[in-house]
Amino acid sequence: MNAMPSTDTPTTEPILKMTGISKTFPGVKALSDVALELRPGHVTALIGENGAGKSTLVKILTGIYQPDGGNIEIDGKKVDLPTAEAAQDLGITAIHQETVLFDELTVAENIYIGHQPRNRYGLIDWAAMHARAAAILHGIDAPISTRTRLKDLSIAQRHLVAIARALSIDARIVIMDEPTAALSYKEVEELFGIIDRLKKAGKAILFISHKFEEVWQICEYFAVFRDGRQVGAGRLDEVSHNDLVKLMVGRDVTQAFPKLPAEIGDVVLKVDGYCHPTEFDQVSLELRRGEILGLYGLVGAGRSEFCQALFGVTHPSAGTVTLSGKPITVRSPSDAIDAGIVYVPEERGRHGAITAMSIVSNISLPSLKVTSRRNFLRMAEEFDLARKYAERLDLRAASLSQPVGTLSGGNQQKVVIGKWLATLPKVIILDEPTKGIDIGSKAAVHAFMSQLAVEGLAVIMVSSEIPEILGMSDRVIVMREGRMAGVFEREGLTPEALVRAATGNKEAAA
């Protein structure tokens, strides 16, 4: 089933038209002057890297965010979407990556939550609810009992429930945000069957996916976002895979990345055949002093999981780690820190800083063994340590005793990085170091990372941003579905090669 749009396409008018949509967050321009059209009975693919603005657009379309400017038209009439409810009333519904449903409620209750059928006394009409839910499920060929609790369903069946819910509110515009991310091959096929039926029922579908083969299988139109802009849109049968890849990554990759030439030294870290029961399989790598190793892949490729296992947060099922020539066993983060491996997690707000604690206490936390004597903490030592790294990172704070929660996001970031540098590591793992921060801060983080490499640290950088990977890495490992999909040297590496390895796109490889 390839990209043959149904016969009546050329004349189909868009049901939804967005033009000139912009959205700015403090310090980040998430969307600028974006346009999007959706047509009834057709699937439009929304393609773009992480941070391209796809999720922001979905949130505007579902009434969660308000755009700073621009027009949204449905059936040619300008509409406002001030709340999620308003969007729902206009027939817009989204099925999310992690479908938002209620585990302990029955299928029928999930389908009708928030708009349960009522009897004349204003009480819930259970009979009508189950009957209507059953009818909707029957309509999409979903053999699920309306009385089953959601927790007893498979992920694919939950998607069916989510879709049934979309139909129950008479949705005309269905947004699917990476619906296949958690599905098996067979479940994906089933989902595509449902999408076909939705198409036939005249729904306009926005399909967000990283997987090109899926896009080609079920979509007729496409829109490509990059850095908050729409950089291309049209009919899929008029473009090739390579055109899309180019649109997606095609920015000027040679943009200024302050990578300093660092002297690459001996092998510091050697990982052999690292395996995990569910997350990754047979990952091996060598990392040298002064080297920045990029770890690229799609979301869910197992990069973070691999790094967390390396750091002792989770436990590998097989494989060995050698640090500076000595085999080590890492059972806990404490072992890793002692050995000289540190991990700066992706969600620094959630995983990094302890916001109620002072800057000093945060920075010294992994180094307390060093700053204490005979099991007693020495405040003066802690202050010295904190002052040293605060100065080095140009931390802006009134006092080192103030709680980290009172600092700006960028400065919180610096506290977290300072905390890890203070342990004097040999290997530092940075997970998405610039995710969600503005361009200026990004450049500072990149310069700093480069400086670390020059000073002889070995850096593993997990990133989903191609320019960052290309600009900063000495070497790149691409992971796909928990396995290594390629190792590339910096010289002559192209964005297309990375995307091909990460998506397993054979046509583009040809």
Added chain:
Amino acid sequence: MTIVRSLLARREALLVLACLLLLAAITARFPAFSTPKNLAGVFNDTSILIMMALGQSAVILTKSIDLSVAANVALTGMTVAMLNHLVPGLPVVVLILVAIGMGMLLGAINGFLVWWLDIPAIVVTLGTMTIFRGLAFVESGGAWVNAHEMSPAFLELPRTLILGLPVLSWTGLVAIVLATLLFTRTGLGRAFYATGGNAVAAVYAGIDIGKTRFLAFVLSGTVAGLCGYLWVSRYAVAYVDVASGFELDTIAACVIGGVSTIGGVGTVGGVVLGALFLGIIKNALPVIGISPFWQMAISGAIIITAVVINARGERVKGRVILRRKELPL
């Protein structure tokens, strides 16, 4: 002006002020209340609450709760009282060690269940609370151990005066010093704060949060065990319902003292002042002739006020994180 304001912003200063205002109000009606002798008496009366609230605060700092501390007091208190009755020759030191050891064991059971079985602390300690009290009933058969069945040495120790203060008060003072050292000057104390402040970040920083929680429960249980002896000896009676509902007083002292119920925030000074505040009210209200029912209502109103003040403090801190979460990902 800013100094005053920043001082007022600190919970400890606010509590000192509240305690002083309270004392002033009571003294206005009943001048004898504020004599040094009577105030020393109030402190002595509150010592057990101070110690157990400090143990409780360690647990709450790690984002857990220990509902079993009062039952722990009843069980260890009954055990040492019966031991004293049955073996009158046993030195009091041995009995105190038994109380401490038994309290530690009971705390370890809580900690173990929370750590290894990963059961929420409120459920675990709700269960052990009932079990501990049940055991106190089983071992005593529901009978009381009265003053005449206890040895003089057993009864006199907490009352013995050293430099004009009873041993009970000294125990409280020593506990305050030790808790201050533990909370501010040791890795374990820091781990309490980190575990409750952000468990995930604590794990990434190399802290074993399960072990930290376990040790907090052991600490809380140990203190409760010691207080089991002190309680029974001070009130010269042991029965199953000893210290009934006292676990709520320890939690109230923590909350009034500014310990965040979601963990990670709190100081020794705050907890001590929170306990003293409750102690003053408890001692003063009967003196100025307010009925016990009103006492409970007043205590409750104070707790709610404290929670409101805590919640407002936490909201200010939380805002920064929330804004970051709203960023597009």
